[in-house]
Each structure stands twice: as C-alpha cells, then as structure tokens.
Amino acid sequence: MQVSILGPVEACVGGGPAPLRRGRQQLLLAALALHPRVVVPLHQLVGTLWPGELPVDPENALHQLVSQLRRALRPADGAIATAAGGYRLDVEDDAVDARCFERELGEARAALAEERWSAAAAAASRALGLWRGPAIGGVAEGALASHAIALEGRRALAELVLADARLAIGQPETVVTQLGPIVAEQPHDEELWSRFLTALARTGRPAEALHRYEDLCARLAEDLGVTPGPVLRDLHGRLRGEGDQSPLEQVAPTQAPPAQPPPAQAPPAQPPPAQPPPAGRP
The missing domain is CATH 1.25.40.10 (Tetratricopeptide repeat domain)
Incomplete structure (x- = not known):
C-alpha cells in the first residue's frame, strides 16, 4: 500500500486507487500516515477529526470511521492496527510520500552543504516531484492544519535548496x-x-x-x-x-535551518502551529 498526503489524500492498494471517501476518512488516513508505525492516541484522533462540535459518542464514532477506512483499504486493511489507547499505521516510510520527500530533501541539503551542486539539484527536484497539490488536500482543520502548514514550509525549503543549487551551477x-x-x-x-x-x-x-x-x-x-x-x-x-x-x-548558497527530525513517538494532542x-x- 502507498499513501499520499502531499496533495489530495490518496491510497494505492494492489496497483489501483483505494475508494476513499472525501472528508474525515481521508483525514483519518492522513493523521495516521504522518506518523507511520507510531500509535496515535484516541483522544488526539478525535480532536483532529472533530475540531469543532464533537459527536455524541466520540470514541464510537472514531471506531466506526476506522472500520470504514479498513474496508476501503482491502486487502491492505491490516495496515491499520489497533493498539493500546489508539491506532497505528503499519507501513514502512517508503510507503508514505511525505517520508520519501523528507529523505530526498535530506539528501539534497547534505549535497548542498558539500557543494555537490548537481546532486543537490537532482535530489531537490525528486523531492518536489512528489507534490501533487496543497498538503493534505488543502482541507485539514485544527491540529492537522498545523501539520499541513509545516509540510508546506518544508516544500518551500526544498524550493530554496533547488534554487541555490541551480544558481551555483550557473x-x-x-x-x-x-x-x-x-x-x-x-x-x-x-x-x-x-x-x-x-x-x-x-x-x-x-x-x-x-x-x-x-x-x-x-x-x-x-x-x-x-x-x-x-x-x-x-x-x-x-x-x-x-x-x-x-x-x-x-x-x-545560503544554508537553510536544520531539518526537524521525524517524531520518535506519538506527537502531542495539539501541536503548536x-x-x-x-x-x-x-
């Protein structure tokens, strides 16, 4: 399974697109894909998916949404694992476009620092080529919107790295x-x-x-x-x-600030913007 959040939220299963429903089903997948193999707590997912008025029974509504998402992802429905206190997306980093983007951006910045201009330009181009539109489809709200803003900031950083490398090349x-x-x-x-x-x-x-x-x-x-x-x-x-x-x-070229490492554990319930x-x- 491949998950894409650098643009409209999509999943590819068995070589074809998964029939995701627009809205909360996509946002749930995005919230889990931001932290693959990390348990995201129930209360955090509820706050992410319902930033305004909560449903009558929030946890039950979340469980139903997870069940619907699993059905949409068949035969890869086992990728969404139930864990103590939350859910986890069990996929490798290479299965999430945002993680692939960070890997390519890291390579580009390392090459830029070593004045390997062509390698930096190539890696930055590959990183930017993973984008298909606004992060998380431009529809994220609340805490998820903060993650979308952060992703867009990383996209701008990749543009800077590419521009610096191209200017150095001439x-x-x-x-x-x-x-x-x-x-x-x-x-x-x-x-x-x-x-x-x-x-x-x-x-x-x-x-x-x-x-x-x-x-x-x-x-x-x-x-x-x-x-x-x-x-x-x-x-x-x-x-x-x-x-x-x-x-x-x-x-x-001007060196950009250090990259933020990916979280080693579940992020806070309401990350700062x-x-x-x-x-x-x-």
Whole structure:
C-alpha cells in the first residue's frame, strides 16, 4: 500500500486507487500516515477529526470511521492496527510520500552543504516531484492544519535548496522560471524573493529585479506594515551597485535551518502551529 498526503489524500492498494471517501476518512488516513508505525492516541484522533462540535459518542464514532477506512483499504486493511489507547499505521516510510520527500530533501541539503551542486539539484527536484497539490488536500482543520502548514514550509525549503543549487551551477534562467509563479503566490517569503531577484540580475535583467523589489516593498508595507529584512536590503544595495559584491557573482548558497527530525513517538494532542519566518522589520 502507498499513501499520499502531499496533495489530495490518496491510497494505492494492489496497483489501483483505494475508494476513499472525501472528508474525515481521508483525514483519518492522513493523521495516521504522518506518523507511520507510531500509535496515535484516541483522544488526539478525535480532536483532529472533530475540531469543532464533537459527536455524541466520540470514541464510537472514531471506531466506526476506522472500520470504514479498513474496508476501503482491502486487502491492505491490516495496515491499520489497533493498539493500546489508539491506532497505528503499519507501513514502512517508503510507503508514505511525505517520508520519501523528507529523505530526498535530506539528501539534497547534505549535497548542498558539500557543494555537490548537481546532486543537490537532482535530489531537490525528486523531492518536489512528489507534490501533487496543497498538503493534505488543502482541507485539514485544527491540529492537522498545523501539520499541513509545516509540510508546506518544508516544500518551500526544498524550493530554496533547488534554487541555490541551480544558481551555483550557473542556471539563473531556470531559477527565474522555477520561482516566478511561487513568489507570485507567496509574496511575503523573503528567502524565495532573494533567490528570484538574484536570478533575474544574473540573467542580465537588473533593472527588472530593481522594479520587482520596489513592488515587493509596496506589497509588504500594504499587507504587513513592514519593510524588507536585511537579506533583501543587502541585495537591493548590490543591485544598485553599492558595496563590494555584485549579485552577478557566484556566491555560496545560503544554508537553510536544520531539518526537524521525524517524531520518535506519538506527537502531542495539539501541536503548536508552525511559525513562518518574519517578513521584515517594522
């Protein structure tokens, strides 16, 4: 059985798609797939699946939902195991796309740190190729929504690693194509913008890069009431020819923060929401 949560929640059993029902059946599978081979407590699953008003008998409603999911996953229904105080998805990491993504991202970051640019770009491309849409189908609520936000943050990190590797190789035009649609959808992510503007400058379009920087400044001020942070301000100065370093120079990629290791045991009932990096300074 293969479980996919980097997009619409799906399962593949025996070479074909499992007939999952939209809604809580998909969310239950996603909640278990986030922590394969780890018991997820009953109370946590109930809170995840019913973040608002609870059913009259929450545990019974959960047991019925598990039974329905098992029927949908036949003949792999045994993959959902009953354990003391909860349920567990008994599949290997390679059976869950989110875990495969983390493995590829780890390889990409290791290669980037060792300045193996082509290997880093290849691994990051494989990691991003596993995505089919918004994490957990874009329908998660409550605690599960926090996990979806965290997954999207890891996706953005993979985009950064890929952009850094491509810039180091000398493929700025590819980075412009890669990041153009992304910065349009994520106008407050300054790390992505710094790579995008650098790529524009390296393709011989510094004037366009300056214009896009001014547009970004206006958007940050209007949406968040902030100005660009130090990374973008420094890049702006280099675009204007200030300082000793030009954005056209091949510089070592900025290293992203360390990866968060996968949980060794069941996560807390209500994990704190992922905090996005600050867009700039007031």
